[in-house]
Amino acid sequence: MAEKSYSVAVAGATGLVGSQMLACLAERDFPIKSIKMLASARSAGRTIQFRGESFTVEELTEKSFKNVDIAFFSAGGAVSKKFAPIAAADGCVVIDNSKTWRMDPDIPLVVPEVNPHAVAGYSKKGIIANPNCSTIQMVVALAPIHRKAGIKRIVVSTYQAVSGTGKAAVDELMEQSRAILESQPIEKKVYPHQIAFNCLPHIGSFLETGYTDEEMKMVNETRKILEDDGIAVSPTTIRVPVFYGHSESVNVETVNPITPDEVRSVLEKAPGVKVVDNPSSNIYPLAVEAAGRDETFVGRIRKDTSVENGIDMWIVADNIRKGAATNAIQIGEILIRDYL
Numbered sequence: 563m564a565e566k567s568y569s570v571a572v573a574g575a576t577g578l579v580g581s582q583m584l585a586c587l588a589e590r591d592f593p594i595k596s597i598k599m600l601a602s603a604r605s606a607g608r609t610i611q612f613r614g615e616s617f618t619v620e621e622l623t624e625k626s627f628k629n630v631d632i633a634f635f636s637a638g639g640a641v642s643k644k645f646a647p648i649a650a651a652d653g654c655v656v657i658d659n660s661k662t663w664r665m666d667p668d669i670p671l672v673v674p675e676v677n678p679h680a681v682a683g684y685s686k687k688g689i690i691a692n693p694n695c696s697t698i699q700m701v702v703a704l705a706p707i708h709r710k711a712g713i714k715r716i717v718v719s720t721y722q723a724v725s726g727t728g729k730a731a732v733d734e735l736m737e738q739s740r741a742i743l744e745s746q747p748i749e750k751k752v753y754p755h756q757i758a759f760n761c762l763p764h765i766g767s768f769l770e771t772g773y774t775d776e777e778m779k780m781v782n783e784t785r786k787i788l789e790d791d792g793i794a795v796s797p798t799t800i801r802v803p804v805f806y807g808h809s810e811s812v813n814v815e816t817v818n819p820i821t822p823d824e825v826r827s828v829l830e831k832a833p834g835v836k837v838v839d840n841p842s843s844n845i846y847p848l849a850v851e852a853a854g855r856d857e858t859f860v861g862r863i864r865k866d867t868s869v870e871n872g873i874d875m876w877i878v879a880d881n882i883r884k885g886a887a888t889n890a891i892q893i894g895e896i897l898i899r900d901y902l
Contacts, residue, residue, distance in 0.1 A: 567595035568898060571630045571654070573622055573645065574637030575599035575610060578729045579659055582887035583634050588613050590891055593898065600626055601637070627652040631902065634890050635659055650688025655897060657690045657890045664691040664783055671786050673698050674892040675834040676705040680787075681896045690893055694776070695885025696720045696799065696808055697783040702858040702884075703877045704814065706832040707825060708788055711871070712817030715794040718780065721802045721809040722765060723849065726881050727752060735803055758803055765799040774799060807849030808881040816871040822863045825873055829860055834884070839863050847878035855880055856888045 570587070574580035580601075587594065599610050599619045606621040620626065622641065627633060627649035635642050636659040646656045646663065663669045670683035671691045684690045693701075696718075704713060724731040731752045738748045738758035748756055755762055766776030777797040785791045802809075820828075829835045838847045839861040847859035858879045866872025879885055 565593050566898070566902075567593040568631040568902070569596045569598075569629055570594050571598040571600055571627060571633040571649075573600045573626075573633060573635045573641065574659075575619060576601045576605045576608060577636060578725060578732070579636040579882060579886045580634075582882050583636060583890060584610065584612055586883070586887045586891040587634075590895070592891060592894065598626065598630065624648050627654040630654045632657065632894055632897065634894065636886065636890075646689050647687075653688075655684055655688055655690070655902070657692060657893050657897075659692045659886055659890055661694070661779060662691075663687075663689050664693060664779070665786065666691070671783060672893050672896075673701055673705075673787055673889060674896055675702050675832070677787055677789065678896050681893060681901065684897065684901065690897070692886065692890045692893065693783045693787060694779040695726055695879075695881040696722060696776075696810065697780050697787070698885050698889055699808060699858045699877055699879035699881075700780070700810055700812060701784055701787050702832075702834050702879075703829065703860045703875070704784075704812070705788060706828045706835070707814060707816065707820065707873070708790070708793075710824070710828050711820040713788075713790075713793050713814055714817050714871075715796070715815040716784065717796045717813040718798070719811045720765075720780075720797070720799045721761075721804070721811075721849075722799060723804040723806050723808055723881055724752075724757060724801065725806050726765075726808065726885075727801075731757070732805055735805065739803070753801065757801060760803060762801040763798065765801050773797075804849050806853040806880055806882060807878060808885060809847070809849050810877040812875050812877055813866055814873045814875070815866075815869055816873065819871050820873065822865055822873065825863050825875070829863075834858055835860055837861065837863075847876055849878055852878045852880050854883070856884050858884060 642660040670680040766774035846861035862876035
């Protein structure tokens, strides 16, 4: 019997993540019988190459999802809020990359290596949420530890690439870097401060607590994905002058004792994880080596000597691939394998 194929749409097809979604669909040989490239009116009419064919970008409208089986959304929160329910009402399953639906109790928030069973909840509203990029890579690495020893508390500092903000931010880092090296004045359009050769302890909007909404995403999403509201999470998110690849310094306090060697052993067997941990030979995860890859890389695994059951580690992943596009396509693969 021939493999079943599906009618697919990509909303935000011309953006950084949308373009990578298309690349991942092609790379992973997703079974597609037809595909729609959707974007805003200003991008309509552009041509996109996909699997050796040319496709014309269509304007995203309320009628775009008729006879579409699966739609991958990466067009921003406002678009998702308006159009995801419309698509779902037309019988289309939406896999959404924005923050809009992540904390809705009736919508699953899924990292396939961690909670693939949650995909089953798509039937309630026809929407599945893709988590925040920083949350994804952290829980891929921490879920096996949580299952082994239980996690009581997480302290995480992220070092996030500019591509997480979009193409304009990638361009800004490149243009500012060139201007500084050529002793020219810089322009600040995307970020409130210079990003080239600098670090900004500011991602998202500041809340009354002093945390940003980006930081609170990591708190709330981690608990939802790991299905444990008792985990304490203290995050600080930082934008750094790196094009692709988020890095994270993660300190974990476990309920039960676990040694660094046990952590390495658990992670070496974990899906989606690659342990890169030989500091004496200067071998540890690097953003430049994670870029273009789908694994979550973990290294600098060591005991935290300041608490009884503490482990420190360094986690790196490509924020546009595993942190967004690849994770969404993996969700789609579970959906068609087990539910459609």
